[in-house]
Amino acid sequence: MLIMFMFRDIKAGYRGALGVLIALVVLAPGLCAGPIQAGPLAQEVDLTLGSGRRWEALGPFLSFESDHARSQWGFAPLLSHAWSGADDAEDFDFAYPFLTYTRHGPEYRFQIFQLFSISGLNSAAGQAQRRTTFFPIYFRQRSPDPDQDYTALLPFYGRLRDRLLRDEINFVMIPLYVRTRKGEVITDNYLLPIFHLRHGPGLHGWQVWPLAGYEHKDITTRTNNYGDAETVGGHDDLFVLWPIYYDSKLGIGTDNPQTQRGLLPFYSQLRSPHRDSATYLWPFFTFTDDREKKYREWDLPWPFVVFARGEGKTTDRILPFFSRAHNATLESDSLLWPIYKYDRIRAPLFDRERTRFIFFVYSDLREKNLGTGATRRRFDLWPLVSYKRGYDGAERFQMLALIESFVPDNKGIERDYAPLWSLWRSEKNARTGVASQSLLWNLYRRETGPKIKKCSLLFGLFQYESSLEGTRTRWFYLPPVRTSRSTPAPPAP
Numbered sequence: 001m002l003i004m005f006m007f008r009d010i011k012a013g014y015r016g017a018l019g020v021l022i023a024l025v026v027l028a029p030g031l032c033a034g035p036i037q038a039g040p041l042a043q044e045v046d047l048t049l050g051s052g053r054r055w056e057a058l059g060p061f062l063s064f065e066s067d068h069a070r071s072q073w074g075f076a077p078l079l080s081h082a083w084s085g086a087d088d089a090e091d092f093d094f095a096y097p098f099l100t101y102t103r104h105g106p107e108y109r110f111q112i113f114q115l116f117s118i119s120g121l122n123s124a125a126g127q128a129q130r131r132t133t134f135f136p137i138y139f140r141q142r143s144p145d146p147d148q149d150y151t152a153l154l155p156f157y158g159r160l161r162d163r164l165l166r167d168e169i170n171f172v173m174i175p176l177y178v179r180t181r182k183g184e185v186i187t188d189n190y191l192l193p194i195f196h197l198r199h200g201p202g203l204h205g206w207q208v209w210p211l212a213g214y215e216h217k218d219i220t221t222r223t224n225n226y227g228d229a230e231t232v233g234g235h236d237d238l239f240v241l242w243p244i245y246y247d248s249k250l251g252i253g254t255d256n257p258q259t260q261r262g263l264l265p266f267y268s269q270l271r272s273p274h275r276d277s278a279t280y281l282w283p284f285f286t287f288t289d290d291r292e293k294k295y296r297e298w299d300l301p302w303p304f305v306v307f308a309r310g311e312g313k314t315t316d317r318i319l320p321f322f323s324r325a326h327n328a329t330l331e332s333d334s335l336l337w338p339i340y341k342y343d344r345i346r347a348p349l350f351d352r353e354r355t356r357f358i359f360f361v362y363s364d365l366r367e368k369n370l371g372t373g374a375t376r377r378r379f380d381l382w383p384l385v386s387y388k389r390g391y392d393g394a395e396r397f398q399m400l401a402l403i404e405s406f407v408p409d410n411k412g413i414e415r416d417y418a419p420l421w422s423l424w425r426s427e428k429n430a431r432t433g434v435a436s437q438s439l440l441w442n443l444y445r446r447e448t449g450p451k452i453k454k455c456s457l458l459f460g461l462f463q464y465e466s467s468l469e470g471t472r473t474r475w476f477y478l479p480p481v482r483t484s485r486s487t488p489a490p491p492a493p
Helices: 003-031 411-416
Strands: 042-047 055-056 062-066 072-075 080-085 089-094 099-104 107-112 116-122 129-132 137-143 150-153 157-163 166-174 177-182 185-190 195-200 203-208 211-215 219-223 228-231 236-242 243-254 258-263 269-272 275-280 285-290 295-300 303-312 312-319 322-326 331-336 340-347 348-355 363-368 375-381 385-389 395-399 424-427 434-439 444-448 454-457 462-467 468-476 481-484
Touching: 042 444, 072 411, 080 411, 089 411, 137 157, 157 395
Parallel strands: none
Antiparallel strands: 042 055, 055 062, 062 072, 072 080, 080 089, 089 099, 099 107, 107 116, 116 129, 129 137, 137 150, 150 157, 157 166, 166 177, 177 185, 185 195, 195 203, 203 211, 211 236, 219 228, 236 243, 243 258, 258 269, 269 275, 275 285, 285 295, 295 303, 303 312, 312 322, 322 331, 331 340, 340 348, 348 363, 363 375, 375 385, 385 395, 395 424, 424 434, 434 444, 444 454, 454 462, 462 468, 468 481
């Protein structure tokens, strides 16, 4: 409850601060008899990639932008808020990623450093589902359906539904007793992970880990999404002194039954109608014959030395010196990894390729929709440059970019931190032909479009505007000097 009161006070405080910011950037144009043009102190501009307006004050620290469908403001890097009426979405950040609140339609989530979180779903009938987590100690959910309610306090006692990769979890004094359910299979654990008993439709098994364990499943049937009955293969799985010895028969009753045996580190093998594989002196020598995917592979050992040949896969790899692997749709190359890395995916309607040097220091990503011909690109040269162009042709170029290379397209980073170190910003709207450039948080700013060109320099001490009607020049905030055109003409590039 204390945390929720703190969050309420933060929201009340930022609303008051937002009022001051709006008063500063909205009333100032009236006092100045025109849009604000004071460089890093205060600047009012049209959005390049949108249809609204943006106000900036005190360099990168204060900002507010709005159009008919969305609004956004920020006190970088501490606070920011974004709202979109078109998507019915809302985002609030406090010292991102320490505290965030997101909402999309009826779904919402509030979190503090991914340890404490409250999330939920408000239904049209007014009923609400709420989930509270203090990871990894406390889990709680309340729902209109009582069967979906649960409370868990680790390690003492509790019940979970649809959490931690299981449909249901019940426990008492972990690790003394834990019961999990996934589908119709139930596992009772005693002194987790040492003892367990498992049972389900046609299935039973036990283990005393790591000494021994055995599990058997009969051949069963189930109804698929089309209403047809399909066979679910059975299996027999045995291990002794895990992972030293194992003997498994999988897919019994299907068209691809598998037998897996191993006595590590001496040998392990897999046999099936589709694939054979054998390893000797694991993991050093492995041979695989994949008849389904149509290739043969030699590993000496995997993944460092690999050679494969066939229709489904061709690979030559000696890491970290070089690697080249490809098939009909995938391609992956490296040289002195991680110095150079290249990946490509080719699908019937999609082509994606990426080139990297030294992980994320240099990254060039290109994507193409082969159906429409539209392209997308993102280029990063850490920490100097970040550039991206969307499928709609909208472009954005930035210098410096200290984090963007590692967390691309992260809205929180772009909203809260990028304004602090973006010494140069450039944007271009391919649909409208409008472009803008900004140096040192608008100490120099230039805007161009099909019918107008604007320039502001040195806190607005020099301002220039050219349009079809004429030109307007202003020095030292004195009244502007206007020149009209006898014959309207588009501005010079």
